[in-house]
Amino acid sequence: MKKIYPALLFLLISGCSQVDRSLTIYSDSSEVAELVNLFNQTQSLYEASFIYKPSGNKEMINPGQNDIIFENGLHGYMEKMKSLDDMRENIFVKSIYPEILKTGILETSLKLIPLSLDIPVVLSKEKQNGKKFITWKDLTLESKEFNILKEGSLIQSGFSPLWSDSFLSTYYHTRIHTLIGEMDDIDFNDFIRTGDELILWINDINGSIELDHGFSEKYRYIPDYRLIREGRTAFTVIPLSEWALLPDNISRELEIQPLIIDGGLQSLKILSVGIPLTAKNPEGAKVFLTWLLEEKTWEDYLLLTGRNRDDSFAFLGGISSSETLNTKILPKTYPWIEPYIPRTGEFDRQADLPPQWIFLWKDLLLPMIRESISNPLYDRDMGKEYEEWLLLHPDAWES
Missing domain, CATH: 3.40.190.10 (Periplasmic binding protein-like II)
Structure with a gap:
């Protein structure tokens, strides 16, 4: 009944x-x-x-x-x-x-x-610092210590922001409050400056963009979880939901910790x-x-x-x-x-995402950001491309 x-x-x-x-x-x-x-x-x-x-x-x-x-x-x-x-x-x-x-x-x-x-989690062989969360600062220190440079090439690398779309999403979400104003004015200088922060990180932790690329081209043709199990890399960032769907024979050999960039948890x-x-x-x-x-x-x-x-x-x-x-x-x-499981008080202020953000981020902004970080000669006009994207993708809510 x-x-x-x-x-x-x-x-x-x-x-x-x-x-x-x-x-x-x-x-x-x-x-x-x-x-x-x-x-x-x-x-x-x-x-x-x-x-x-x-x-x-x-x-x-x-x-x-x-x-x-x-x-x-x-x-x-x-x-x-x-x-x-x-x-x-x-x-x-x-x-x-x-x-x-x-x-x-x-x-x-x-x-x-x-x-x-959904929340971002850091995938690794073992938990770092014995705490519930791992911070961006912790991840930075552990990555630098893990790295091994031999004959001018990285043969062991802890982490790179370019390895994980989930990391880039989280990192930019924590700064979205200032970035949104730029989008209204078709001004993407803060997007570029945020990318510059990650370029500096790669240069400091992994030696250079070229060394970072060289490692990825040589080793990252197999899934990150395998590289972590084999000791070639130390970390990657994935959604908690992706971890939950990994087969038991993979997940039982690895650990996760929710990632905090600034202050508290930021949802994906x-x-x-x-x-x-x-x-x-x-x-x-x-x-x-x-x-x-x-x-x-x-x-x-x-x-x-x-x-x-x-x-x-x-x-x-x-x-x-x-x-x-x-x-x-x-x-x-x-x-x-x-x-x-998160508890009250463990979340940061959440990103105030604008209309069409999910599609806009995946289709336009994320690819542009990845290219601007990985290519030192990047000179595309983000504002112009954003205006063109809006014309090509009218908002269904306005139809």
């Missing part, structure tokens, strides 16, 4: 003939499909349909035409979302890490509810949920959110997805934004996660 949740029961009593029974749920995350199926299975008043559009898809579907949006980087569109202030006292919402919850608040109004997030991505101002069925959407934030919903979700751990990790591909769910429920399915 399908369970009738309290909010649904109220609507039934109120007169279900007046209820719009259809809901459309839109997401750039395929994992949300399992939640939609679960909702349809646990009640019969609403029929929810799922629309999946991965970031960068060229099909111009305006997310605002749907009733509920699950999206990474959604807080760039908070002005287009309904207020959720009446859900502030919800148990789930109150258990969200404070710095993560702030990403869903516009001025003083709650517009989005963060649901899951945050998946949030909200109701657009233009939703056709906002009442039904609110019922869905009420169901979504119940602890039992996430217990049932983990029970389903935990059977397919090779495909997806934990809560919608990451850890929960709720400290309570992470400490109470997650270790039942993933016992290894317990030492790495």
